[in-house]
Amino acid sequence: MSMASAQTGSATGYATQNGGTTGGEGGQTVRASTGTQIHQALCERPSTSTPIIIEVEGTINHGNTSKVSGAGCDTADDVIELKNISNVTLVGTGGGAVFDQLGIHVRGSSNIIIQNVTVQNVKKSGSPTSNGGDAIGMESDVRNVWVDHVTLRASGGESDGYDGLFDLKNNTQYVTLSHSILRDSGRGGLVGSSESDRSNGYVTYHHNLFENIDSRAPLLRGGVGHMYNNHYLEIQKSGINSRAGASAKVENNYFEDSKDVLGTFYTNERGSWEVGGNVFDNVTWSSEGDKNYPAGPDPxxxxxxxxxxxxxxxxxxxxxxxxxxxxxxxxGNRVSDGDCEAQTPDPTDPTDPDPTDPDPTDPDPTDPPGGTNLSIGAGADGSSKASGTSYGNVIDGDMSSYWSPSGSTGRVSVKWGSDATVSAINIREASGAEGNIGSYRVVNHDTGAVLATGSGAGTITFAPTSLRKINFEITGSNGTPRIAEFETYAGS
Structure with a gap:
């Protein structure tokens, strides 16, 4: 995939406030392929506030990152120092920019944009070390930073030498993290270094993937955080930890296969939250106790x-x-247009079928089940979908539209706003894809109970079960699965 050749888009979220965040807009554009060249570009400016756009390509590491002196900078060896400066954009270009075992440190600076770069495996202990173990760290009176389309990752937790992926402390405000990936770390990031460091905040996190993180996604102390349209996957211990008087607005996020994704944890100094529009998919919650105040199971x-x-x-x-x-x-610095709508049932729709209607027709269990297809008017979601396909295509009564997973296996689900009793499903493959579905599981999503297993499409029956969401999980295939309809029936 071709990379963006320069900064694209405009700041979003809290980075738009307090005068806005434009980075090096209007300044000279300089290319850099080493950390030392990044420092040189900063240092050669006439002043610490002269706007500059630094396009980075290649691998930045300890071997090529040294301190440089000059009027426009304050740098150090073995770390990218954006220190006591302003009006800078650092953007990955060409074949990509990877900061390997080397952190980006923003200190005493303002109006900074960091875009389209990967920062990985930054350590605070062991060898080599950089930036206190933070992939991107900000501290000391930092204002207006937009971090966008970055990938931040570690390879373990504190015991392996890593710290946070995205840490803000000591009076850092008006920051947005957008369209980014944070993964494989013990710690996602914190806002405020201690219960007394409450001078930070006004931070927006949107359209980010937090995957395989133990905790701090983020840890928010004292400030205001806005978390929307993020995907939290495999949060192992705790997710959004609002504490020490913090307040978090948490809306339209997808929390999946995770534990304690929102609450106040590891302290009795509580924080608060406003929630709305979130999906909690296989999220487990601990019990409330000393220093443990989960928002769930009903946030x-x-x-x-x-x-x-x-x-x-x-x-x-x-x-x-x-x-x-x-x-x-x-x-490619692609963004969402913000108008993606999931398929959801309309409870006021008079055409919704009555699941209590008996239907005495057709006793042959190998034929499609009789009665009303409860999927019409229901909702649908799943694990992934191939380009041009939609979850909603399996509940639209149209055999010419279909859903495919993005790979050879995947899940598609039908869901209702209140309990439905289901005792049979009929999986109908799209024309030309007959026989592609191999092994499958039918699962009660609410409880995780497996209702049926087997192979191939067609009618699948099981004991009548009351549920709100039923999963059809393709665990093996003979070609790309194409499900035109996922019909559900109450049975007679």
Whole structure:
């Protein structure tokens, strides 16, 4: 995939406030392929505030990153130092920019944009070390930073030498992290270094993937955070940790296969949250106790957070698929248009079938089941979808439209706003794709219970089960699966 050749788009979220964030807009554009060249570009400016756009290509590491002196900079060896400066854009270009075991440190600076770069495996202990173990760290009176389309990753937790991927402390404000990937780390990031460091905040996190993170996604102390349209996957211990008087607005996020994704954890100094539009997909919650105050299992708002900027919300059900296309470095800086709508049932629709209607027809169990197809008017989601296909295509009664997973296996689900009793499903493959579905599982999504297993499409029956969401999981295939209709029936 071709990379963006320069900064694209405009700042979003809290980075648009306090005068806005434009980075090096209007300044000279300089190319750099080493850390030393990045420092040289900063240092050769007439002043510390002269706007500059630094386009970075290649691998930046300890071997090519040295301190440089000059009027426009304050740098150090073995770390990219954006220190006591302003009006700078650092953007990956060409074949990509990877900061390997080397962190980006923003200190005492303002109006900074970091876009389309990967920062990986930055250590605070072991060898080599950089930036206190943070991939991107900000501290000391930092203002207006937009970090966009970056990929931040570690290879373990603190015991392996890593710290946070995205840390803000000591009076850092008006920051946005957007369209990015944070993964494989013990710590996502914090806002405020201790319970007394409450001078940070006004941070927006939107359209980011947090994957395989133990905790701090983020840890928010004292400030205001706005988290929308993020995908949280495999959060192992705790996710959004609002504490020490912080308030978080948490809306239209997709939380999946995770634990304790929102609450106040590891302290009795509580924070608060406003929630709405989120999807909790296989999220487990601990019990409330000393220093442990999970928002679930039924998260409710306990504050109201006013947001000063405008923004468009994608439906939470869309978020995993949207982010798979746009989040992280090397994705062409693509963004969501904010109008993705998940398929949801309309409870006021008079055409919705009555699941209590008996239907005495057709006792042959190998034929499609009799009765009303409960999928019409229901909702649908899934694990992934191939380009040009939609989850909603399996509940539209149209055999010419279909859903395919993005690979050879995947899940598609039918869901209702209230309990439905289902005892049979009929999986109908699209024309030309007959026989492509191999092994499958039918799962009660609410409980995780496996209702049926087997292979091939067609009618599948099981004991009548009351549920709100039923999963058809393709675990093996003989070609690209194409499901035209996922019909559900109450049985007679």
């Amino acid at each position: 409710r708002s306990n504050t109201s957070v006013s947001i000063p900027y405008s923004y468009e919300l994608d439906d939470a059900g869309c978020v995993p698929d949207v982010l798979a296309q746009i989040a992280g470095a090397g994705k």
